[in-house]
Amino acid sequence: MLNIADTLYDWCREARPFALATVVDVSGSAPLPPGTALAVDTDGHMVGSISGGCVEGAVYELCVQVLRDGGKPTRARFGYSDDAFAVGLTCGGEIDVLVQRVEPAAEPHLIDALDAVVGGRPVAVAQVVDGPDDLLGRTLHVPEGTGAHRGTVGDTNADQVVAAQARAQLRAGRTRRVEVGGDAGTCPERLSVLVHTHASRPRLLIFGAVDFADALSRAGQFLGYRVTVCDARPVFATRARFPHADEVVADWPHRYLERTEVDGRTAICALTHDAKFDVPLLGLALSLPVGYVGAMGSRRTHEHRQQFLREAGVPEDRLARLRSPIGLDLGAHTPEETAISITAEIVAHIHQGTGLPLSQRTGPIHQPVRTTTGLPEEEPQTWTPYGAPHLED
Structure with missing residues (x-):
């Protein structure tokens, strides 16, 4: 229901009764996860979606019925149908929907x-x-x-x-x-x-106040991250250069990372491709329980960086967590294309995706949603993404 919180908040403040239809269970390839909701008020106004359009009409009628009858909550299950005129999901999965009447004055x-x-x-x-x-x-x-x-x-x-x-x-x-x-x-x-x-919003920490960082901060903001750009050079780390970041910090990357809060949903992107910044930063980042650590640079830069990190005492199991060269192989060249390459890898890592075109894969398109905020509930499977050739150092 929190996907339509703005409208429901207004209806509750007005003490306006409404019917709430909530996806409570999903199996197979379904378009939206459990918790997604649709609501209909007593005037017939509808907000939200639970299937991307496949079964909204039928669910709307259920909501109207529950409002009209004022009765008990009702359940409905929708699955795939070969009949073009039948109500069902075209994606092949199944969803279980609970429809209930909500009286804001009573709750x-x-x-x-x-x-x-x-x-x-x-x-x-x-x-x-x-x-x-x-x-x-x-x-x-x-x-x-x-x-x-x-x-x-x-x-x-x-x-x-x-x-x-x-x-x-x-x-x-x-x-x-x-x-x-x-x-x-x-x-x-x-x-x-x-x-x-x-x-609270997951964090995207971007180290290196370069052109790619501006594009990446915009992409991160679009995906719902709380974005920080950090660089040791004050002349580059300015609010004017990164208007889409939530905060811009002038400090050595590893010193900032030492004092800031991170968690399992945090994504760290090192865009400096400079050993004096990368080695202390990545050595620390790879020791923290964050969700993603990636570093920009050519394959030669990556090899040199790995050697420096080994000499700094970073063990192999931690080095294996590093996504470098950063991003998926999209053939990216511009900062905007590179930002899509990087965020695509972050999304794929979160949801254990392969990064392959869907046309080259079989099975469900929509994998079971493991979380709504960024991390799988279990350890991700090991897979090796293709590095994007962004910079040749």
Whole structure:
């Protein structure tokens, strides 16, 4: 539901009832992940999409029916159909959709949750998507860092268990379905809960205030990253040269990296292709639990850089994490093309993609979505991307 938070926030502030259709389960090749939602208000206005257009008409009718009848939440499953006139997904997968009526006046905690999303603050919303009929669709608002929660998914014990799960998913930046309860202790009622998370933006750290960095900062901003450009030369590291970056820092790259916060969703791109900057920076970056580390330069530069890093004591298992020459082989030449090459590799790495044309592959086009914020839940498989020949040093 957080994909349409702006509109839902307005409807909740106006105490306007609406029907909410949420993708709660996905199998096979489906266009959108669990947590994606569509909503219809009492005037028939619709916002959002759950399939890219394939089944929106049928889901809209379900929403209108739930609003009109004011009854229980309903479930529907949509899959592939060979009949051109049948309702179904053209991509070959299946989605499970929960449709429920939301009365904002009865759920004031939703306003607070949506307000956090609109304001860019991290928050989780836990939604019961399977369980007893009287609990189906109930929500729990879990803000970051407070230890508190609002709303209810049943009773005090269930709320505590679900809130703990929601905090764990929020820390990891994942929207996912979790199973809780079913025991005789803290939470006897078995529930399946979809935890929607709005985490802080992942970081893209660009080291080297070169022309490529400006294009890459624009591409990173477009993908939703919080972009930092850092260079040791103050005359190059200026806001005027990098208007699309969230921050521009004049400092030695490794010194800045030592003091800044990173996590498993952080992508680090070294564009300096200068050993005096690269070696201390990459030696540190490869020791950190970040999601991606790439370095620009020719293959000759890469070989020299690897030798310098070995001499600096960087072990082989860490060197294997380095994506260099950086980017996928798109034949890129301009800074803008190079930025697409680099971000394409980052996206492929996040989702364990091959980087090959889809026309050369078989099987589902849309792989199961592992996270919504940037990192796989397990260690990525090892694959070797093609390096892009950006600079010949």
